[in-house]
Amino acid sequence: MAASAQSVSRPIRLQASDALVLVDVQRDFVGGSLAVADAVAVIPVLNGYLREFTRRNLPIVATRDWHPAGHCSFRDRGGPWPPHCIAGTPGAAFADGLALGPDALVFSKATTPERDAYSGFDGTELDRRLHALHVRRLFVGGLATDYCVAQTVRDASRLGFTVFLLVDAIRAVNAKPGDGERAEAEMRAAGAVPIRLADLSTAETLHG
Numbered sequence: 001m002a003a004s005a006q007s008v009s010r011p012i013r014l015q016a017s018d019a020l021v022l023v024d025v026q027r028d029f030v031g032g033s034l035a036v037a038d039a040v041a042v043i044p045v046l047n048g049y050l051r052e053f054t055r056r057n058l059p060i061v062a063t064r065d066w067h068p069a070g071h072c073s074f075r076d077r078g079g080p081w082p083p084h085c086i087a088g089t090p091g092a093a094f095a096d097g098l099a100l101g102p103d104a105l106v107f108s109k110a111t112t113p114e115r116d117a118y119s120g121f122d123g124t125e126l127d128r129r130l131h132a133l134h135v136r137r138l139f140v141g142g143l144a145t146d147y148c149v150a151q152t153v154r155d156a157s158r159l160g161f162t163v164f165l166l167v168d169a170i171r172a173v174n175a176k177p178g179d180g181e182r183a184e185a186e187m188r189a190a191g192a193v194p195i196r197l198a199d200l201s202t203a204e205t206l207h208g
Helices: 038-055 126-132 143-160 179-187
Strands: 018-023 062-066 107-110 136-142 162-171 192-193
Touching: 018 038, 018 143, 018 162, 038 136, 038 162, 062 126, 062 143, 107 126, 136 143, 143 162, 143 179, 162 179, 179 192
Parallel strands: 018 062, 018 136, 062 107, 136 162, 162 192
Antiparallel strands: none
């Protein structure tokens, strides 16, 4: 069961069992074919989190849509979205300016034509890899709040991770007005703890 917001005090000191999860911070979602409003604003904030996790040598995970051409989520196949994040194309690359290092663990999702996946855990080895690294707490940000971030957070909570939602490093599609706010409320109800970069302690990592 994920921790509730009431059980967490600030500042939050990073631990050896923590991992940073960046959800789908890709070019097509940042000014590309499926651009999320104000998505570019998450990049400098995520870079701040990346600095904190990198200097402590904590795991960093990046998920990405990695669609084949003709994916079932595309409008010409009856799906809700324009073609986006097609594997190997410039639009599927991580966003310009994102300081993602070579040691980041990258997990590709929705890689087959007939199956969609919003959660970073859906059809990937993410859960197994995190457990192999003895990770217990996840710090999750990225795009988009009301779709892939929300699904990733819900799955993480269901799988027993404590989840911190990086509310200063997410943006919503808002296909319907208020979708992002509703998604945030649902994630909090599932146990996710909303935090900002300023909530992280500058103290060194706790071990044990």
